[in-house]
Amino acid sequence: MKALPIIAALVLASCSPAKPDIAVTDAWSRPTNSAAQPAVVYLTLTNSGSGDDRLTAVETQIAARASTHISTTADGVMRMRAVDGVDIPAGETVRLSPAGSHIMLEQLPAPLKGGSEFTLTLRFQHSAPRQVPVTVRADSPPVEHSHGH
Amino acid sequence: MATSSLRSLRFVLWGLVALAVVAGAWLLLRPAPQPAAVASEQWKAKIGGPFTLIGSDGKPFDSARLAGKPFAIFFGFTNCPDVCPTTLARLVRLRQQLGAETRLPIVFVTVDPERDGPAQIGHYTQLFAGPVIGLTGSVAQIEQVKKQFGVYSAKNPDPSGGYSVDHTATVFLFDRNGQFQSTIAPDEGDPSALDKLKRLAANS
Numbered sequence: 390m391k392a393l394p395i396i397a398a399l400v401l402a403s404c405s406p407a408k409p410d411i412a413v414t415d416a417w418s419r420p421t422n423s424a425a426q427p428a429v430v431y432l433t434l435t436n437s438g439s440g441d442d443r444l445t446a447v448e449t450q451i452a453a454r455a456s457t458h459i460s461t462t463a464d465g466v467m468r469m470r471a472v473d474g475v476d477i478p479a480g481e482t483v484r485l486s487p488a489g490s491h492i493m494l495e496q497l498p499a500p501l502k503g504g505s506e507f508t509l510t511l512r513f514q515h516s517a518p519r520q521v522p523v524t525v526r527a528d529s530p531p532v533e534h535s536h537g538h
Numbered sequence: 539m540a541t542s543s544l545r546s547l548r549f550v551l552w553g554l555v556a557l558a559v560v561a562g563a564w565l566l567l568r569p570a571p572q573p574a575a576v577a578s579e580q581w582k583a584k585i586g587g588p589f590t591l592i593g594s595d596g597k598p599f600d601s602a603r604l605a606g607k608p609f610a611i612f613f614g615f616t617n618c619p620d621v622c623p624t625t626l627a628r629l630v631r632l633r634q635q636l637g638a639e640t641r642l643p644i645v646f647v648t649v650d651p652e653r654d655g656p657a658q659i660g661h662y663t664q665l666f667a668g669p670v671i672g673l674t675g676s677v678a679q680i681e682q683v684k685k686q687f688g689v690y691s692a693k694n695p696d697p698s699g700g701y702s703v704d705h706t707a708t709v710f711l712f713d714r715n716g717q718f719q720s721t722i723a724p725d726e727g728d729p730s731a732l733d734k735l736k737r738l739a740a741n742s
Binding site: 419420426427428458465466469491493494 | 627698
């Protein structure tokens with residue numbers, strides 16, 4: 390008998406659809422000065438919804454290729470690897486930031502100039518695609534604390 | 539009769555024990571920094587050493603040009619979108635905080651000499667808000683310098699057909715006599731890194 394309210398609550402909870410609610414902020418990039426150089430985009434993804442989501446693809450008109458990567462450092466050695474997406478669990482904030490996860494842009498027809506802006510399209514597993522303005526910053530923000538990985 | 543001689547014997551034996559304890563304690567507790575310090579200095583002396591690479595002007599660059607000033611040296615490649623620009627931009631920014639009069643060359647050595655020729659490395663180092671010395675070389679020259687600094691690097695093929703290069707991302711700090719002093723780790727915070735640079739500049 391005591392189990393009934395619990396069961397009811399569980400049933401109700403599973404019936405209501407868990408929906409992600411993604412906000413994208415602080416999208417920035419660094420200047421490049423030759424077409425051969427890949428470019429980088431960092432941004433913050435906040436999921437204030439009740440459902441998990443995943444960043445699955447990235448596109449932009451200013452580069453032929455855009456993909457998510459992660460830089461990891463172990464024993465002082467830096468390794469960069471392509472990852473096929475970035476999980477954004479419900480209620481969490483995921484930061485793509487220097488020396489961590491980031492978006493890499495390749496085959497840019499023109500170098501990126503400091504102070505300019507371009508648009509990045511983000512595609513998600515559940516949420517609708519999002520167009521994000523990216524600022525090319527001539528100077529980098531300070532590293533406040535160690536990343537502790 | 540027997541008791542007093544036994545007592546004397548016991549006294550002597552205990553005396554010997556006491557002596558042994560004191561001697562043992564002295565052996566264990568005496569300061570012996572000399573061997574450890576010498577070993578550490580020897581290890582430090584092994585990192586670095588003279589080298590000749592190629593500058594962004596295509597001409598030979600002799601490390602003797604760095605003598606008389608403390609310097610920071612970092613190994614990377616120009617097709618690195620994240621860690622290399624982050625590290626160099628950070629070093630330049632921290633050097634600015636040391637004051638406009640500070641002479642502390644920041645040296646960037648490519649671990650990808652096949653793609654990073656003098657023009658590429660020279661162009662790349664212009665991206666940063668302050669002077670960065672970009673160096674390249676033949677594959678053999680780069681391998682030699684990597685060995686001297688204990689730097690690891692390896693190509694990692696990319697799905698798109700290109701490659702990235704896994705590499706040691708530590709910044710090595712040297713004093714004005716070319717002696718290795720300390721390192722800045724890739725994930726070390728700015729306050730700690732700035733402190734190291736301050737000490738480096740102050741001791742020089």
